[in-house]
Amino acid sequence: MVMDALIKSSAGQLAHVLRTLTLATGARNPVPPLSQRLAEAAQLLLRPSTIATALLAFIGYRAVQALFVSPLRRVPGPFLSRLSTLPSLFAGLTRSTNDDMIRDCEQYGSVFVMEPRKVAICDPEDCRQILGSYAFVKTEHYSNVSFMEPNIFLTRSAELNKQRRRQLGPALSMKGVRKMETSILAAGAQQLISKWDEAIENSASHKARVCYFNDLTLISFDIIASLGFGSVHRSLTTGDQTIGQWVEKTFALMITQMVLPIAKSWPLSGLVDYFLRDDVDDFFAFGRAAINMRKLELAKGIQPPADILQQFIDAEDPLNKVRMTSSQVLTETIMMLLSGADTTSTAMSWTIHILMLYPEHYQALIAQVRGAFSASDIITYDMARTQAPLLEACIYESLRICPVSTNLPRIVPKGGVTLKSGHFIPEGYSVAVSTAAANYHPDSWHDPHRFEPSRFLPSNPQCEANRKNLMSMSTGVRGCPGRHLAMIEMTTVLANILNKYDLELPADAIYTPLNKDSDSLPRIMPRTNLVAMIPKHPGRDCNVIISKRKDYL
């Protein structure tokens, strides 16, 4: 009835406007000039009542479509999301996507509508089905980026991605990364120790307040920049943050082109160039110079270090012996910085934050680390893994509770896909694989909101299954190729600082073990989606007071 009335009313309004334009008047009435008729029609169209009626008719039409016609009509989800992309856009803009996804998955189940042609996927089994196949390509936004060559991250081509994985694989394998561990320790754990030691020594109380989020961000840039450009980078201790700024600008340009392709054309391109382009050009020029320098050294017969730069230059596709051009080496190196620096440092920040909220786990962890190592040890990855397995378990569990990644977007291929729940998603629709919701899915995780590192202890019979269900580094054909580098960096940095320093929350900390939610669990600091899921107020919420472990002099 309501629909009938709406349709009649809007049809009536439209007929009125058309009458005004075509003017089906009697022969005795003189015909007003066209300009007058146009002005009258415009006046009619702009009447609030016409606009309201048209809007209502449109909403009514979309509602009928969504409820009775759309192939997603039986998939649960918020009503408004079926009508328009606006609610999802708003969630993106308000940058709260991971929290929204976890909440919506708890409310609607493993699959729910996010937009009229897009669903969220939260069941780990469905996630594995989608991420396990190249048939589900990344969305078209990825191919909008035009200022850098196609590369392992941006490409939508299965062939190119496979080739890059064959070429870059050895450098990023556990064996390849182990060759670089000395450099990772020097730019990472050891640089941080020298900064924190100095801060403590300069303080009368032998305690210092540090923002671990900032410090971890800088060493993460330094690690990948040192390995990728073949020179020593120490932004944390020298204060030179040029590379970090270049990476931020390059990221900003990449995201702008992805979501707003019109920004590539004049006049918007002028604005983008003004704010971003110079830094991006400087960054690429710097990388190009590093590659040329390395090639010159090689020509002179200088023994090259086993870093990412050298391994990428030497990389060869075992199938057809194809090597990367200098420009491809440069693009892939820059991509390593874009995808690997912020993600790894943020993941470490979450681990520290959560350990501070759960003192029982923090105490158990430092007891294990300090039971195994003396204060003067520099702990390597193997030492930490074998002698303090609780650390790796804590890292995995904090990656589960606070994944740095958000939604992984894919397009459903020809033939559509049937999900575990029986819902069918047709070809051409989008799916957003939610790492956060999958990490909290009740079928896979008992008491998912609780931080419980024992889920990932090798002694737990569920450990293997839990690792398989953890979506934080993605999985399948486009799973994170940098995960070994990330694990070595995170393990060595955290093992060494937990071994050497006592950490405590400052008196002004808001998020403490005593600040509990309605489930009596410590409240986690607010997060925001800035490409990676980062703390919303790092300057306020990511501080600790550090002091030296008693026997570390």
Ligand code: HEM
């Ligand atoms: C804790 C740290 C890290 C996390 C949580 C993480 C997470 C992820 C996730 C979820 C994806 C899938 C993205 C998608 O499908 O859209 C991904 C892809 C990727 N990651 Fe990582 N990552 C981390 C560290 C690194 C590091 C250290 C590197 C490189 C040095 C790296 C390089 C990449 C690349 C190149 C891709 C694209 C792969 C492809 O599309 O085929 N990541 N990562």
